[in-house]
Amino acid sequence: MKSSKYIQNITTFCTEKPHVRLLLLAILTLFSTFILYPKERQITYTYAVGDIAEHDIKAPRDFFIEDRDATLENRRKVADSVQLLYDYDQLLYQRISEKIDKAFAIPRALYPPDSETEESVMPPPVETVMTARETFQEILGISVSNGAFIILYQHGFDNDIANKIKTILTEILQNGVVGNKELLLKEEGKGIVLRTIGSSSEKVVDNLRGYYGPDQAKTMVRIIGDPLLNRLNYNLNNLIVDICQKLLRPNITFNRNATEERIQAAANKIKPVLYKIKQGEMILREGERVDPLRLIKLNTLKSQLNEKNSIISQSGLAAIILISLSVLYLVSLRHHGAMEKYHNKNLLFLSLMLLLFLSIARLALPIAEGLSFTLPLGLSFDTLYLALPLAAGSMIVCLFLGFEVAMCFSLTLAIMCSIVYSSPIEVFLYILLSSLAGAFWVKECRERKGFITAGLQLAFFNAILALILNLYSTDPRLEVMSLIKSISLTALGGITSGIITAGLAPVMEILFGYTTDIKFLELSNLDQPIMRRLMIEAPGTYNHSVIVANLAEAAASAIGANALKTKVCAFYHDIGKIDKPLYFIENQSDGKNRHDKISPSMSALVLIQHTKKGLEYAKEYKLGQDIMDTIQQHHGTSLIRYFYNKSIKINGEDAVKESDFRYPGPKPQTREAGIVMLADVVEAALRTLERPTPARIQGRVQELINAIFADGQLEECELTLKDLHHIAKSFNKILTGLYHHRIEYDNKPQETKKEKNGKPEHPDPEPAKGGGKPEPAPDKSKDPTNLKRLGI
Numbered sequence: 181m182k183s184s185k186y187i188q189n190i191t192t193f194c195t196e197k198p199h200v201r202l203l204l205l206a207i208l209t210l211f212s213t214f215i216l217y218p219k220e221r222q223i224t225y226t227y228a229v230g231d232i233a234e235h236d237i238k239a240p241r242d243f244f245i246e247d248r249d250a251t252l253e254n255r256r257k258v259a260d261s262v263q264l265l266y267d268y269d270q271l272l273y274q275r276i277s278e279k280i281d282k283a284f285a286i287p288r289a290l291y292p293p294d295s296e297t298e299e300s301v302m303p304p305p306v307e308t309v310m311t312a313r314e315t316f317q318e319i320l321g322i323s324v325s326n327g328a329f330i331i332l333y334q335h336g337f338d339n340d341i342a343n344k345i346k347t348i349l350t351e352i353l354q355n356g357v358v359g360n361k362e363l364l365l366k367e368e369g370k371g372i373v374l375r376t377i378g379s380s381s382e383k384v385v386d387n388l389r390g391y392y393g394p395d396q397a398k399t400m401v402r403i404i405g406d407p408l409l410n411r412l413n414y415n416l417n418n419l420i421v422d423i424c425q426k427l428l429r430p431n432i433t434f435n436r437n438a439t440e441e442r443i444q445a446a447a448n449k450i451k452p453v454l455y456k457i458k459q460g461e462m463i464l465r466e467g468e469r470v471d472p473l474r475l476i477k478l479n480t481l482k483s484q485l486n487e488k489n490s491i492i493s494q495s496g497l498a499a500i501i502l503i504s505l506s507v508l509y510l511v512s513l514r515h516h517g518a519m520e521k522y523h524n525k526n527l528l529f530l531s532l533m534l535l536l537f538l539s540i541a542r543l544a545l546p547i548a549e550g551l552s553f554t555l556p557l558g559l560s561f562d563t564l565y566l567a568l569p570l571a572a573g574s575m576i577v578c579l580f581l582g583f584e585v586a587m588c589f590s591l592t593l594a595i596m597c598s599i600v601y602s603s604p605i606e607v608f609l610y611i612l613l614s615s616l617a618g619a620f621w622v623k624e625c626r627e628r629k630g631f632i633t634a635g636l637q638l639a640f641f642n643a644i645l646a647l648i649l650n651l652y653s654t655d656p657r658l659e660v661m662s663l664i665k666s667i668s669l670t671a672l673g674g675i676t677s678g679i680i681t682a683g684l685a686p687v688m689e690i691l692f693g694y695t696t697d698i699k700f701l702e703l704s705n706l707d708q709p710i711m712r713r714l715m716i717e718a719p720g721t722y723n724h725s726v727i728v729a730n731l732a733e734a735a736a737s738a739i740g741a742n743a744l745k746t747k748v749c750a751f752y753h754d755i756g757k758i759d760k761p762l763y764f765i766e767n768q769s770d771g772k773n774r775h776d777k778i779s780p781s782m783s784a785l786v787l788i789q790h791t792k793k794g795l796e797y798a799k800e801y802k803l804g805q806d807i808m809d810t811i812q813q814h815h816g817t818s819l820i821r822y823f824y825n826k827s828i829k830i831n832g833e834d835a836v837k838e839s840d841f842r843y844p845g846p847k848p849q850t851r852e853a854g855i856v857m858l859a860d861v862v863e864a865a866l867r868t869l870e871r872p873t874p875a876r877i878q879g880r881v882q883e884l885i886n887a888i889f890a891d892g893q894l895e896e897c898e899l900t901l902k903d904l905h906h907i908a909k910s911f912n913k914i915l916t917g918l919y920h921h922r923i924e925y926d927n928k929p930q931e932t933k934k935e936k937n938g939k940p941e942h943p944d945p946e947p948a949k950g951g952g953k954p955e956p957a958p959d960k961s962k963d964p965t966n967l968k969r970l971g972i
Contacts, residue, residue, distance in 0.1 A: 200524050201523075201524065201527060204524075204527055204528060212534075212535070212538060212596060213498040213501060215600075216600050227475060232467060232470075233464045236464070237462075237463045238460055238461065238463060239457045239459055239481065242456065243456075243457050245457060246454055247453040247455060254453065255447040258446045258450055259443045261446075263371055263373045263384065265435045266373065266433065266434055266435065267375055267376075267432070268374050268375065270376055270377070270431070271377075273349055273353040273354065276346075279320055279321070280346055282319050283319040284339070284341075287316060287333070287337050290308055309333050328422070331419050335416060341416070345423055345424055348405045348420075349427060352400050355390070356392065357391065357394065357431055359430040361391065361392075361396070363434065365389070371384050371388070374432070375435070394430065397428050398428065401421055401428070405420065409421070463477050463481065501596070509527075513527075513530075516585060519585065521849065521850070525693075529688070529692050533577060534573070534592060534593060538596055541570060544568055566610070566666055566673055567669040569676040569679075570677070571617070571674070572678075572680040573589065573590075573593055574587075574590045574593070575615075575677060575678075576681055578620075578623055579681075580694040580696065583619055590619065591612060606649045610645060610646070613645055614642050618638045618678075621634035621637050625698065631682035635676070635679060636674070638678065639671040642674045643667040646666045646667055650663060695805065695807070697744055699804060700744045703751070703752070703807070704747060708801075709801065710801045710803070711751065711755075714757075720764070720767040720768075720769075721761065723766070725751055725753065727863050728863045730914060731750075731859035731863060731911055731914050732749075732750040732855045732856050733746060733747035734911075735859060735906070735911065736855055738910040745806060746852040748807065749853070750859060750860075752798065752803060752810075754794065755797045756811065757790045757793075762774055763775065763787075766864075780830065783823045787820055791814075791815060791844070806852075809853060810852070810853045813845065813853045813857070814848070814860055815860075816843060816845055816847040816848060818843055819891075824836070848894065848896065848897040849896055851899055854893075854894050854897040861884050862881055862885075862915070866880060866915055866919075872915070872919040874916045877919065881908050881912055885907070
């Protein structure tokens with residue numbers, strides 16, 4: 181639930197917030213700049229050692245080149261002169277001595293007090309002392325066998341043994357033990373830097389042979405220990421030597437990281453070896469062989485010039501794209517009627533289409549440059565672009581947003597493609613005119629085969645256009661084979677555009693929720709599953725929808741609206757009544773009114789629910805956004821007056837909320853939705869009109885449209901008073917023909933008709949606030965909202 185709400189919030193933000201437009205403009209500018217960056221037109225300095233120069237190359241300005249070999253040699257010499265850094269741990273012997281004292285204290289603590297001096301006191305059992313061996317080993321950090329531990333036990337872990345071990349180790353470590361003496365001796369003659377750990381003191385040591393290596397240190401244990409251990413028995417002597425050798429650690433270690441940092445710092449102080457090349461200096465003459473030094477000069481010049489040209493060119497290109505897109509949007513699209521609804525979504529669609537066809541143009545460039553077609557237009561590159569289906573972009577845009585938006589899209593695409601190909605006016609004119617022609621020929625397309633027809637027409641137009649541009653070109657060549665190739669390419673581009681439009685249009689319909697006239701034509705077939713359900717489950721509503729569709733189609737044609745769209749929306753506007761068909765008067769054939777047994781508020785809720793249910797059915801059957809909008813809007817926020825007045829009579833005016841008896845809306849947002857609302861109300865009301873003579877029909881239509889207009893239901897769509905006049909005339913014509921057989925036989929006064937369930941005869945005036953009865957209808961001749969001569 182949270183995830184769906186989160187997605188809905190993101191969708192709302194992307195489709196409604198104006199800040200998204202600025203973000204979209206920035207993204208479109210960046211991507212377009214990346215796609216459109218023109219091919220390199222500078223002099224090529226690409227050579228290899230041994231190549232022969234094709235032309236003279238002079239330095240266009242002063243620049244420096246680096247002799248990398250000389251620089252690297254200088255830095256290598258400096259690195260070799262840097263002395264290696266070794267760390268001296270002068271406190272290592274102290275830490276080892278402390279471990280020895282601590283380790284010998286553990287088993288010695290198991291002896292009884294004064295056991296070392298009192299002969300009468302027996303030492304602890306060997307089993308007791310052996311329990312301390314693990315701790316003894318752990319503290320010393322070495323392994324001690326059971327036999328060695330028993331020897332120490334036999335000598336009572338004498339302090340003299342510990343002192344002899346410390347004496348031997350201290351003498352060796354004070355001399356210095358290095359971990360890798362072979363590495364150390366490589367620095368003999370240069371010396372090393374010895375840094376004492378824990379202090380900043382350093383000293384240079386030249387005599388490197390005086391330090392012990394690991395093996396030397398172990399040998400020195402026996403040599404240094406010989407005068408100290410010669411009086412001890414053989415086993416204890418060997419045990420002390422073994423413990424000393426195991427406890428020995430190097431206290432002089434090579435600090436690789438610090439040494440490398442010093443070498444790097446010394447190398448960084450060495451400045452590159454540079455040679456200055458003066459402006460106008462000849463770098464390479466035509467016919468000369470390229471040697472390594474000249475190659476260095478060429479590569480340096482190329483890298484510097486390319487870097488500068490890239491920055492300047494891309495910045496300028498981005499500025500051109502940004503200004504072009506901004507001006508075209510502000511002048512043509514910002515307040516365009518086709519863009520006003522779902523503005524951000526439409527901008528996203530246009531941006532996607534623009535990037536798609538720009539990518540096609542850009543990716544085709546390497547292919548075009550690799551083929552050897554004769555150039556018919558006098559351009560500096562091959563003409564494979566003539567076969568590109570770029571017109572398909574404008575054709576698809578025209579299908580969804582109309583011809584005017586497609587014109588703006590065509591202009592933008594032509595400008596940017598000209599940038600891609602770095603070309604003169606001929607390419608711009610070809611892409612612009614071809615795109616406009618393609619959009620024009622699909623403007624009224626209502627069948628899938630119409631795309632192929634438009635593609636064939638475009639192929640013929642492109643061929644003529646290529647011929648005309650070839651005659652206009654300043655290229656003196658005018659070869660028959662060249663013309664045949666170019667005409668063949670342009671014809672191929674036109675046919676391919678029609679095919680791509682036919683294939684891509686349904687994809688865009690699904691992605692962006694658009695509905696084309698082709699889709700409307702398919703939905704106008706009343707054999708659709710939802711219409712079959714409506715015909716079977718709610719036949720009265722089905723008949724009502726068909727009549728409303730005919731009225732709406734005629735009215736839309738009269739005012740220049742989209743007649744097909746209006747008709748199809750009218751077909752489906754009441755599909756929500758399938759949910760509870762018998763609660764609507766047109767479906768009640770048994771004379772029983774279901775609303776007599778429920779409260780007025782519940783009746784109003786049932787009626788209001790049919791718009792919500794209709795929206796659910798439209799989503800389920802994928803009828804498109806336009807039909808869903810019409811289902812929501814065809815009642816606007818009108819009041820269900822019959823049940824509202826009935827509720828007031830039952831409960832009193834103070835206990836009734838008017839908002840509970842109004843449709844949730846919104847009000848009609850388009851002319852087509854407004855026409856469906858008018859046709860829906862007029863058709864429902866005229867069903868109950870007695871003696872429907874032309875005069876009565878005309879008066880009733882005028883009264884109903886006046887009431888809807890006065891209620892403000894049409895204030896958010898673009899219907900003008902002139903439109904309402906033409907709509908009323910079309911309604912009068914259709915309804916008079918529909919009820920032509922009725923004849924007025926007498927002049928009886930017209931009875932006041934009650935509103936029927938679910939379809940009010942007309943929006944009556946508001947009831948009095950104080951009483952429970954409706955006020956009499958106001959004098960329409962004095963009502964400023966009364967459009968007296970509407971439809972006459």
